[in-house]
Structures are given as structure tokens and as C-alpha cells.
């Protein structure tokens with residue numbers, strides 16, 4: 275990994291200390307350039323003409339995304355966000371009264387809101403896999419739920435938004451495959467941060483966003499759809515002209531590829547930016563990114579563990595580059611003020627982003643630090659000293 279080049283690719287980084295890649299990361303310079311170039315063309319020629327001229331570059335998006343997660347290009351659809359991809363996927367599952375969705379305690383807010391909405395409108399039931407005392411998924415409980423209920427869907431988040439643990443979705447995927455259950459994986463926080471390869475994780479749907487650890491622009495994401503789902507004719511509840519062809523007054527034909535779950539209208543300039551972010555990442559190599567990420571987060575966790583007044587809230591056997599903490603005797607405002615004085619860019623997770631998790635932890639906010647491979651060990655040490663001195 276050429277760290278010097280990676281740092282040089284940051285735009286106007288200056289004295290700031292950016293540790294918010296789980297929120298919206300910093301795009302490499304070339305990502306912004308691609309977006310601006312594309313917009314410039316649209317300004318002069320109009321969007322349809324440019325999309326026609328850029329067909330090969332647009333196809334590159336599918337190649338780069340497929341390469342990153344180890345699938346074929348026809349399994350990838352563009353999404354405007356992880357949540358819109360998730361909604362498209364969820365809407366394709368026929369869910370009626372008393373059908374059961376199984377999820378985890380730490381699943382993402384919007385996923386829970388969708389399950390609750392399905393409960394309110396259709397009587398769909400959401401069952402939650404218990405967590406073990408150390409935070410890991412209780413796989414034995416998962417098996418019990420499968421035996422007990424008419425399960426229509428298993429939907430589990432890989433890395434939660436408000437804590438750094440990594441859930442064992444490979445085992446969930448194995449069990450779902452053996453039991454012929456549909457598995458929807460929210461990989462929003464893991465894509466771009468750690469290796470997510472479909473050769474090791476079996477799932478039917480995977481959702482990802484562009485702006486976080488992938489370092490792409492806002493308003494972008496992608497969706498993976500398995501061949502099984504495509505071949506069995508699943509499609510979103512409501513279709514647009516990119517999902518199907520209107521073949522006669524009363525008929526339509528679904529498109530064969532995963533774009534059946536996408537949208538006809540796309541922000542092509544942003545898609546060009548996301549393609550560049552994917553290309554940039556693939557060129558560095560996700561294994562190299564993961565290795566560097568491990569190095570810096572171990573340093574940060576080690577530094578903070580040595581400060582007695584700091585409590586970290588990340589559970590689980592495997593943790594990631596999301597670190598959540600509080601400091602005894604310091605309010606949220608105290609920490610925000612200190613971080614603002616030192617130009618630290620970070621996140622805050624609040625109870626409404628994880629009702630079950632926060633209730634169990636007995637707190638209603640945590641500071642979220644999410645360093646990424648472009649951060650340096652020196653920055654991590656500086657950050658740790660600042661936290662110690664607050």
C-alpha cells in the first residue's frame with residue numbers, strides 16, 4: 275500500500291483528523307474529478323447523449339462492484355442508498371400476516387422501521403436472535419427460531435452502525451442455505467472496510483452504500499442479487515421501466531439481471547464517482563485495506579484501554595474499525611467541544627439508532643470513531659492523547 279500516494283489523494287486534508295468513515299468518508303481526489311467531468315459533459319450535451327457515449331464506463335461500475343465481492347456482473351444493481359436497495363429487496367418477498375422475519379438485536383434502524391411497518395400494515399412478525407453475553411449472535415437460538423416459526427426471511431446486519439462488532443454472517447448464511455431460507459445481508463458498514471466475499475458468505479441479497487468505507491459519493495450504493503432469486507422470478511413489489519419491459523397492454527417481462535431490483539433513473543455522474551471509488555479500492559486491494567485497518571484500530575483500542583476513565587462499548591469476538599466510547603464524568607457536549615477545538619471529524623450514535631443495543635448497554639449515546647486505511651498511526655496517537663486530556 276502506497277500510503278504517501280493515498281494521503282496525497284486526499285483533498286485539502288490540512289490539520290484535520292478525520293475518523294468518520296462509518297458516517298461519510300473522504301472521497302479520493304479522482305472520485306470528485308470523475309463526477310465533475312461527467313456533470314460537465316451533461317451540461318454541454320444533455321444526460322441521455324452522455325449516457326449513450328459513456329456506456330462502456332457505466333459497464334465498468336458492474337465489473338468493479340462484482341470484482342470486490344466475488345460475483346458476476348449480472349448480479350449487481352445500482353442503488354441510491356443501502357436503504358433503498360434494502361427496500362427493493364424486502365418488497366420482493368411475499369410477506370403476509372404471521373409470516374416471520376428473523377433479525378438480530380443490532381440490526382440497522384431503517385431495517386427495523388421496515389419490519390415494524392410490515393407488522394403494522396400486514397401483521398408480519400419480527401423475531402430477534404438473542405445475543406450471547408459477549409455480544410455474539412446466539413446461533414443455537416437462531417436454530418430454535420427456524421424450527422419454531424414459519425420463517426420467510428432472515429435479515430442480519432454484518433457490522434452495526436452503532437458498535438464495532440462483526441456478526442458471524444457466514445454461519446447465518448450457511449444455515450440459511452442448508453434450510454433453503456432467503457438471507458438478506460446488510461453489508462453497509464463492512465463493504466470497503468473488511469473483505470466481504472460471496473465465496474465465503476452465502477446470501478441472496480446484499481446491500482451496500484457508497485459514501486462510507488467505500489469512499490464514494492453520497493446518493494449511491496449497490497445491491498447484490500443471487501442467481502437463485504433471479505431465476506425464481508423474484509422482483510420488487512413496484513416496478514419501473516428499468517426493472518421490466520412492458521410487452522403488451524396487460525403484460526410485462528422482467529429483466530434478467532439484478533437491475534430488475536434497480537431504478538431506471540440513475541444519477542450517472544454519481545455512478546461514475548462510485549465506479550472510480552470502487553476502482554481505487556480494487557487497485558489497492560481490500561485485503562491490504564483490511565490489514566492496515568486492523569493495525570490502526572488495534573492501536574486505538576490499545577491506547578484507549580490504557581485510559582481508566584474511558585469505556586469502550588464494542589462487544590463481540592470480532593471487532594472492526596468502528597470504535598464506540600464514553601468518558602467518565604464527561605458529557606457529550608464536553609467531548610464535542612474538545613473534538614471541535616482539535617478539528618476532529620467523528621460520529622455520535624444515539625439511542626434511536628439502536629434501541630435494543632443501547633437499552634442493554636444502559637447508555638443513550640456513544641462517540642463513534644471510525645478510522646480508515648488513510649489514517650496514520652501518528653493521528654491515532656494524537657487522537658488518543660486528546661481523548662485522555664478531555
Ligand SMILES: Cc1ncc(COP(=O)(O)O)c(C=O)c1O
Nearest residue numbers: 355356357382434435462463483
Ligand atoms: C449498518 C447500516 N445499514 C444501513 C445503513 C443505511 O445506509 P444508507 O443511509 O445508505 O441507506 C447504515 C447507515 O448508517 C448502516 O450503518
